[in-house]
Amino acid sequence: MRNKIALFSLQTFSTTGGIQKMTRTLSYCLNRISEGASYDFAFWSVYDRDQDLMDKYLPAAKFKGFKADKVKFTSEAIALGKHCHTVILSHINLASVGVAIKLINPKCRVVLIAHGIEVWRPLSLLKNLLLKKCDTVMCVSEYTRKEVVRLHGIPFNKCVVINNALDPFMPLPHQLNKPGALLDRYGLTPQNNVLFTLARLANTEQYKGYDQVIKVAGRLKQQFPQLKYVLAGPYDIDEQQRIKQIIAQNSLEDVVILTGFIEEAELTNHFLMADLFVLPSKKEGFGIVFIEAMACGLPVICGNADGSIDAVKGGKLGTAINPDNPDELREQISKYLQNSFPVNQRLELQKECFGCFNTDTYSEKLKNLLLNDRSF
Structure with missing residues (x-):
């Protein structure tokens, strides 16, 4: 039987x-x-x-x-x-x-x-x-x-x-060029330093850390005048209002872009559009979004207080920071943006990520x- x-x-x-x-x-x-x-x-x-x-x-x-x-x-x-x-x-x-x-x-x-x-x-x-x-x-x-x-x-x-x-049907890019159609959609240029976060933006789940990224962006925009922060994911009304208030308090109306829900078919292109994925969360069980980003050659910054550590293999694949330390967050974002991440390193990151997951x-x-x- x-x-x-x-x-x-x-x-x-x-x-x-x-x-x-x-x-x-x-x-x-x-x-x-x-x-x-x-x-x-x-x-x-x-x-x-x-x-x-x-x-x-x-x-x-x-x-x-x-x-x-x-x-x-x-x-x-x-x-x-x-x-x-x-x-x-x-x-x-x-x-x-x-x-x-x-x-x-x-x-x-x-x-x-x-x-x-x-x-x-x-x-x-x-x-x-x-x-x-x-x-x-x-x-x-x-x-x-x-x-x-x-x-x-x-x-x-x-x-x-x-x-x-990784989802077996996620399209993994062979070319790591920024997609022009998305740049046009969000009013971006190849010269912009683009931070990207994808998460569910819920007022009851304020542990993802994107509000910390917004505040840090306020401190980084003098150093990186071309800085843009694309914050993607579905949001409820209360959280939308809270986020917009933080944006206004930090004078970042021209820096932060709220996209709302992203169709899965467009996910790969959103990773390609960015220079750095940032999600300093404190309650990720694992964080599939981290390995999706790295599988597209996008470097990541995550929190070090939850399951995100497994997604970056203890720091081998990405950078894990104290999610309650905005100075460390700012320092690590600045380091990535200053040094950039050339195509050969992105391709190597993609290869290593796929090899693990x-x-x-x-x-x-x-x-x-x-x-x-x-x-x-």
Whole structure:
């Protein structure tokens, strides 16, 4: 009898974000592994619809969307779990499913993926029970593993770290020229020193550090009169007002450009447009956006107080700074802009990043996990 492996997620294809991107890549790799191994693979999502599937990641026959019918999803997922060898939960909010499967089918291996802030806090009794009952906690960074162990008393050897990988369908540029159409759109020229940040700008999530970048830009514009800061990502009204207030207080109306939401198809060109990616966040579980930037040859500055450290390989690929130290942030931005980053170094950065975070390496680590081999 063939082994059955199921991946359960909240939402993957009908919206975008770090967890959604990670789960798409995970489903792609699990499907590839299943095609070369002796098991069946199924991927079910609570909030997606069947038609939301991007079938380049996996065939429609292996995907099922429940259109936000949580009761139906829960009952059918538990029923499927009765016959599974392994169940992978993409989020701790699926705790009820994981606990029920473990109770009904104790031999089923339950793997919980731990991303970041969702497990860096006190948890409900049910979520704590899942952490104790599951067989493996797959953490996306060393920092997340450390927090899971510290906050919830989970044994260290029950947690494994598998860093996120680049989306297999992200177009990686061969030429690193600045795209003229985007420069025109934002009123930029090749002579501008362009800082770039891509993040969700939410009033409830003021830990990303882009407000610090705005303030530092106010101190840098005398040194770099061609400085521009492109701050991209969807924003709520309260956060838009807060950001505009900071911009006005620092007289940066001609420096900071708010783009709003960027379509995924335009992401690569936005990285190519910039000279430096800056996101001194304090609560990144990993930070897929960092490896996306570097895969486009764009150097990055990140925070050193969270999972971002894994994305820059401890400083080997990028610069990690104290996110609460604006002087260090200003100094590092200035250093990059003064020395520039020539094309040959950008191409080398791109090569090194892809070597660390490609789907082949990721798939190999997943196979080791499924085989319960912790040697990686």
